Amino acid sequence: MTLLIGAKGGAGGETVDDSTLEEINVERMLVGFLRALISEQFGEQSGRYESEIGGHA
Amino acid sequence: MSNQKVRCMVIQLTRLGDTLQSLMALRAAKQLYPNLEIHFVAREGFADAAKRIPWIEKVVTFPSEKILAPILNETGSQSQALSELARWISPLVGSQWDFIVNWSYSESSSYLTGILPARVKLGFSRAVGNPSLANSTTPLVATDGWSHYVQGVIQGGIRQNIHLTDILTTQLLTALQIHVGEPSDAGDAPVTSKSFFHLKTEAASELALGSRWRDPSRKWIAFQLGAGKEDKTWDPDHWATLAEKILQNHPEYGIVLMGGEKDRWREEALRHALGDSDVTSGRNIISLVGKSNFDLWASVISRCQWLFSCDTAAVHLASVLGTRVMNLSIGPARLNETGPYGNGHYVLSAQHGCPACSQAGTAEGHVCRARLRPEIVYGTWSFAVEMSSISFNTSGNPSARRAKNLNRHFERLGIRNNSDTGARIFRSRIRSTTDGGGVVYEPADDHPMDLNEWTSTVMGHIARAWYCGWVPPVGSELTRVRITTELIQKLRELDESSQLLSKICEEANRTALILNRRSARLRSDKVMRIDDREELNELGRRLRDLDLLIERLGKTHVPLQAFAQMSKVLMHNLQGEKLANLGKESANCYRQLAEGVKILRDWLKHTLQLARPVAIAPANPGLIAVEGAR
Numbered sequence: 001m002t003l004l005i006g007a008k009g010g011a012g013g014e015t016v017d018d019s020t021l022e023e024i025n026v027e028r029m030l031v032g033f034l035r036a037l038i039s040e041q042f043g044e045q046s047g048r049y050e051s052e053i054g055g056h057a
Numbered sequence: 058m059s060n061q062k063v064r065c066m067v068i069q070l071t072r073l074g075d076t077l078q079s080l081m082a083l084r085a086a087k088q089l090y091p092n093l094e095i096h097f098v099a100r101e102g103f104a105d106a107a108k109r110i111p112w113i114e115k116v117v118t119f120p121s122e123k124i125l126a127p128i129l130n131e132t133g134s135q136s137q138a139l140s141e142l143a144r145w146i147s148p149l150v151g152s153q154w155d156f157i158v159n160w161s162y163s164e165s166s167s168y169l170t171g172i173l174p175a176r177v178k179l180g181f182s183r184a185v186g187n188p189s190l191a192n193s194t195t196p197l198v199a200t201d202g203w204s205h206y207v208q209g210v211i212q213g214g215i216r217q218n219i220h221l222t223d224i225l226t227t228q229l230l231t232a233l234q235i236h237v238g239e240p241s242d243a244g245d246a247p248v249t250s251k252s253f254f255h256l257k258t259e260a261a262s263e264l265a266l267g268s269r270w271r272d273p274s275r276k277w278i279a280f281q282l283g284a285g286k287e288d289k290t291w292d293p294d295h296w297a298t299l300a301e302k303i304l305q306n307h308p309e310y311g312i313v314l315m316g317g318e319k320d321r322w323r324e325e326a327l328r329h330a331l332g333d334s335d336v337t338s339g340r341n342i343i344s345l346v347g348k349s350n351f352d353l354w355a356s357v358i359s360r361c362q363w364l365f366s367c368d369t370a371a372v373h374l375a376s377v378l379g380t381r382v383m384n385l386s387i388g389p390a391r392l393n394e395t396g397p398y399g400n401g402h403y404v405l406s407a408q409h410g411c412p413a414c415s416q417a418g419t420a421e422g423h424v425c426r427a428r429l430r431p432e433i434v435y436g437t438w439s440f441a442v443e444m445s446s447i448s449f450n451t452s453g454n455p456s457a458r459r460a461k462n463l464n465r466h467f468e469r470l471g472i473r474n475n476s477d478t479g480a481r482i483f484r485s486r487i488r489s490t491t492d493g494g495g496v497v498y499e500p501a502d503d504h505p506m507d508l509n510e511w512t513s514t515v516m517g518h519i520a521r522a523w524y525c526g527w528v529p530p531v532g533s534e535l536t537r538v539r540i541t542t543e544l545i546q547k548l549r550e551l552d553e554s555s556q557l558l559s560k561i562c563e564e565a566n567r568t569a570l571i572l573n574r575r576s577a578r579l580r581s582d583k584v585m586r587i588d589d590r591e592e593l594n595e596l597g598r599r600l601r602d603l604d605l606l607i608e609r610l611g612k613t614h615v616p617l618q619a620f621a622q623m624s625k626v627l628m629h630n631l632q633g634e635k636l637a638n639l640g641k642e643s644a645n646c647y648r649q650l651a652e653g654v655k656i657l658r659d660w661l662k663h664t665l666q667l668a669r670p671v672a673i674a675p676a677n678p679g680l681i682a683v684e685g686a687r
Binding site: 028034 | 121135138143146164165168171183195
């Protein structure tokens with residue numbers, strides 16, 4: 001999947017090819033976005049993120 | 058401040074009510090920063106309001122239906138949905154943004170914020186993991202102080218009394234002040250107005266409302282029937298009784314019924330309950346149920362003097378348009394956060410002591426629906442109308458004066474309302490910044506303050522001290538007459554635990570600072586002498602134990618829950634990569650918590666002091682009278 005992405009700090013955009021690390025990260029984020037949308041559709045997200053919150057490691 | 062455009066994207070993927078609250082906050086920001094170029098992302102079903110705003114540069118609709126439907130209907134694959142998503146995001150990623158403001162506060166929106174590049178991000182986002190690692194995660198992060206508060210307190214289910222519109226406004230204005238500079242002087246320009254939207258109302262729709270609607274001498278009240286959930290609705294019989302009382306006693310008013318297609322049965326039930334009479338004829342009641350789009354709905358509410366509604370988006374729409382609101386708050390609701398915004402609105406709530414409200418029960422289990430009787434609603438509204446037109450005794454505290462006058466008004470009408478078994482009535486007021494700023498809901502009657510309300514008030518004060526410095530004097534929102542013996546007893550139980558919490562936070566702060574100093578001396582966080590490692594481990598264990606103590610105190614005492622939640626959120630959102638930085642950040646977090654506990658203890662002392670018996674001068678000098686809490 002090829003996307004136009006901007007560099008960190010908002011400095012413009014560039015086209016990247018399928019092998020870049022940034023694209024892998026963006027793809028992972030898109031998958032997360034889609035899954036979260038599906039969960040919210042079914043009301044599985046209560047707005048509390050206890051599973052992601054911990055104390056000192 | 059320079060004239061350069063500040064490109065700001067606001068992400069609001071929730072529903073219309075949140076969109077309207079966001080628009081009010083943006084209006085305030087735009088007035089102070091005219092060079093703010095606002096792009097607004099909204100779901101396609103809830104984007105109409107934003108599209109009618111002339112000062113929003115562009116509205117980007119998120120096609121959630123188109124993306125999700127194939128997966129939910131099993132007609133498409135996840136891969137196809139991902140391609141669709143990528144195509145939609147691509148132009149946004151290719152743009153340069155100064156600010157991304159995620160006001161959805163949801164998990165899905167955090168991914169969108171994480172993907173988009175910007176100089177400054179507010180709200181929920183995603184930490185960028187190490188893409189070279191197969192198991193690298195992208196955990197949710199709250200990027201700024203107010204977002205910590207939303208995550209820890211508001212989404213943690215803890216009572217607090219700052220309105221969401223005020224939180225969003227302050228959050229954005231603070232960030233703009235830091236990153237862009239001082240604002241323009243907008244004076245006291247209001248954020249609400251009849252001309253907030255540029256509406257496209259068709260002439261045919263206006264004609265359909267009838268000639269009485271166009272009579273400029275006629276006053277109108279909108280009844281928003283229905284609500285998003287059944288347990289938040291009011292019975293059609295109650296609406297009918299209320300309509301009859303208003304029309305019989307105030308012939309200058311007419312009523313407009315509003316609602317969606319699914320509310321048609323409510324209109325039929327209401328008309329059936331009213332029966333046929335001259336007073337309640339079609340000349341005085343107009344219906345737009347199932348017939349209006351956003352433009353007509355907004356146009357009609359704008360023209361009305363009052364809106365009566367349960368907890369629906371109509372409350373926020375009326376607030377934005379400057380139409381006064383009678384908010385019938387039925388079912389579980391947090392009126393302080395989502396009530397009507399502005400001066401002179403009323404909220405009638407009967408959720409106190411309703412078992413279903415506290416346990417999210419079914420509609421039938423809600424005793425609050427029966428408690429909110431039509432005569433109480435009518436009595437409150439008729440009082441508000443009288444207050445607008447005649448002057449009362451102006452001496453003394455305005456809130457206490459209003460409470461006495463409301464009680465007299467109820468007595469005159471023969472209405473009985475016990476605040477424990479009936480409705481509690483609140484009136485909204487915008488405070489000056491010296492008094493804490495933002496909107497507050499002051500009791501229009503003198504119902505007793507319970508621990509939840511006390512905690513909510515204190516929490517709001519603590520948050521203001523943490524994040525914006527607009528704090529009222531301690532206890533300014535308390536009146537002696539509302540303090541009960543029951544409240545005092547609970548606060549006395551809190552005294553010792555809050556003192557312990559204060560000591561724990563101070564100890565944790567000291568320990569974290571030691572961790573910072575010890576680790577700053579090391580060359581590497583990974584390679585060190587065994588002695589050093591053991592010392593750091595011991596410090597870590599001590600901090601863990603202190604965290605557990607904070608959590609235990611939070612579970613034991615409701616007013617201390619916020620500190621336990623905030624502790625978790627603050628630790629989760631630490632950003633440092635080196636141990637020394639983490640130590641310093643942790644120390645700052647514990648200091649923040651300690652400051653909050655100090656404010657709580659100041660409130661505790663003030664309340665207990667206020668409730669002490671005071672000797673008053675008796676009529677008979679031979680007797681000594683004592684007045685105490687009730």
